[in-house]
Amino acid sequence: MSESAGRTPVLEMRDITKTFPGVRALDGVSFDLYAGELHALVGENGAGKSTLMKVLGGVYPHGTYGGEVVVGGEVRRFAGVRDAENAGIAVIFQELSLIKELTIGENIFLGREPRTFGVIRWEELYSRAQKLLDEVQLPFDPRTPVGHLGIGQQQLVEIAKALSQEARILVLDEPTAALTDAEVETLFRILERLRARGVGMIYISHKLDEVFRMSNRITVLRDGRTVGTEPTAALDEPRVIARMVGREVGDIFPEVTHERGDEIFEVRNITVEDPNLRGKLLVKDVSFKVRRGEVLGIAGLMGAGRSDLLMAIFGAHPGRTTGEVYVAGVRAQIRRPSDAIAYGVGFVTEDRKRFGLVLDQTILNNMTLAGLPRLSGRFVTDVDAEAAAGGRAMKDLRVKANSIFTIAGTLSGGNQQKVVLAKWLLTNPRVLFLDEPTRGIDVGAKQEIYGHINRLAQEGLAIVLVSSELPEVLGLSDRVLVLHEGRVTGEFKRTEATPEAVMAAATGHTQRAA
């Protein structure tokens, strides 16, 4: 590590280790920050950036992690978020934590209102809030409800809140993800001013151009370990990318050649608007084709619009969607999920607990939910016919449970995922979308799911696979499409899809090798 000698850092995190059941999220990570420095923290999805910041912000209290957090030369043991705030640490998470119904001033001082015997001194609160707003150049009355502000302006309110806590350490997690270009410029001007005032900032971003423009130093995390920390001037983008992905693609992906058949599914010019922000596009003009027996991988970083794309094609996106879908060469009008199912499109959605399963219900009822009229009967159900079909699916996918009438919520993550997969296979699909099919399940179950994906492709199913785990996309796909901010920035055949090339495209470097 190269750092300017003589000064003591405002923050040192030494040898931080954090484990979750079955996963080591952080493994001996060290990190430091100087006053008046902007230190960028980069890495793939799941590399441990957010976990590290949660340790710093007191979200994971002292005792639940290993290692030391040293602030201003003193070892600190935070019991909660409030302790970290008192130590001058302010974390602005990606999901803003403002309350829309409250005013700007109320949000800034929430829980720390100036008061006399419990009665809030409103005049003081709003005059202090006004000064903070002037500082971040937000031309609003502090009595304005936060809900009236745009996302970018809300971000500035978060910063004002951090300033009100006299934060010496400011953590920004993907601060520009929801901002327009003009708003990004305003944000950067304010960050420059904070830097001049001696605030230390930790900047987490997938956008390497911003990282190189703003940061003094860059630390790369990979699989919960520090790959290295170096001054930004000593690095360039390819080297950072290499450090982000520098991992062997394990041999848990069996080498399979899929026999590709006819083109079965095509989408043209899919564009999706953000339902909460008129004019902002989540997906811009995306087109692709899939053949029978082919696995098309869609790679991209968080917020690249991958799930939005699939949801929109499936007729389940709340935002305005334009574009055309063709199934087996025929134009398909998909307005709602039942249309998609009727055309033979299946969708193993991400977040199985939220979108995939009715947790209170049995395995069988979950498996037959999407294909009920076909499996059971249009109006009157035939439980025995269902049980027979469900029993076969359970055996095929090796779902481990006492019986088909076990409640789905009691299963392990891997088995729950298999139930969701079975649900869609029982609709008899021609095209299957898989969104993060192995998120949060153990390695053994992952490998089983990979086996099923390969088997299904060999049986002639067309598969569209979205995953945040690069090795997974590269190991399973015949072709890889890369999205960045809703646009296709790369398309690779299996042989050309190197981790470096895909990561470069995913961070916004358009290249079309195919």
Next chain:
Amino acid sequence: MSHPANEPDVKRPLTNADVSPPGAVPEGVEAREGRFRLPTESLRAYTMIFALVAIWLFFQWKTMGINPSYPYGIFLSPGNFSNLLQQMAVTGVLAVGMLMVIVAGQIDLSVGSLVGLAGGVAAMMQDPGGLPGALGAALVLGVIIGVFQGALVAYANIPAFIVTLGGLLAWRGVILGLSKGATIPVRIPFFRELGVGKLPQMVGLGLAALAILAVVWMTISRNRARRRHGLTVPGAGATAARIIIPVVLIIAFIYLMNAGGGVPVPVLVLLAVAILGTFLTQNTTFGRYLYAIGGNPDAARLSGINIRRYILVAFGVLGLLVGVASLLHTARVGSASPDAGTYMELDAIAACVIGGTSLMGGRGTVSGAVVGALIMASLDNGMSLLNVENYTQYIVKGAVLVAAVGFDMLGRRKS
């Protein structure tokens, strides 16, 4: 016909013990887990039946010696028991409809006022419309208002609590206006019979015989279907038990009712509604979708289910059953008064909740709701026999409602 509490024996949802898909799990696992550990759902049902029986025995014991002609207690005597079931019929019918709406994650607070409105309109329609006019008016009005409120919930996105709270006020106002505050007597004899009539004993016996045949036929055809799909078929002993237990209950029920003068018509209506409700919730795609919508609306929507349509239908079915309940209530009282049905929505909701329905949606059974209504009616009836003061009755019923859910939560946390 079997006893309402045990009716679902015929058509209850399958449990672990019923089916094991061949080869899905090693036999040993199935034997250890499936046979000796009761699934939570049936454990709940048994606890509820146990509570009901305990309440019955308690009142039977307490009413011993009050009346010299009933040395072993009045509560379970044919006359009183028949009376008790008549008393619960209206709440029971409402609870079956309410259950479907609650399972779908909604609520209906307007049913009490709607009972008053539909009953009043039925009584008013006696003159120009005759019997069909009176009965039809209540049923059609119930469906129309149910669908209307359902549409406001499902398509206008107004929370059900608000729509039906508005209904609670508005429908009461409508009947007050229509009737000008007057009570209208029931004049048509057949209408009156709906509330107080009893089936001739031979008809009751005939229906019981039909019910026994239905149980036997369904059990056998079920076994045949299972064999056809290659599933495990229960052995001779299990099959016999599955036939004998409901048959014994049916015989006991019909004996008790006939000793009390015959099966009361409202009880027959409740049994029919409960059987249809069980069929609708357990054996149709509509029922399956209701549970999915209440359990996880996102997952249901992404599985291609038209959530709005089924919520609308659930409110429509409840509306129809409110029409039925209003007829039973008006006929039983003998007249339609503008304040009829007050607080009935709360009785129906309480019956569902005592019967294990989750107000969050996704959980609950028709049989549970009917047993819940039976528990409430038993408390009412038993405390009246014991001359318990009115205010104490309210307190006891309130406490039972909260305690029932409290025990449920306790049990759930442990598991």
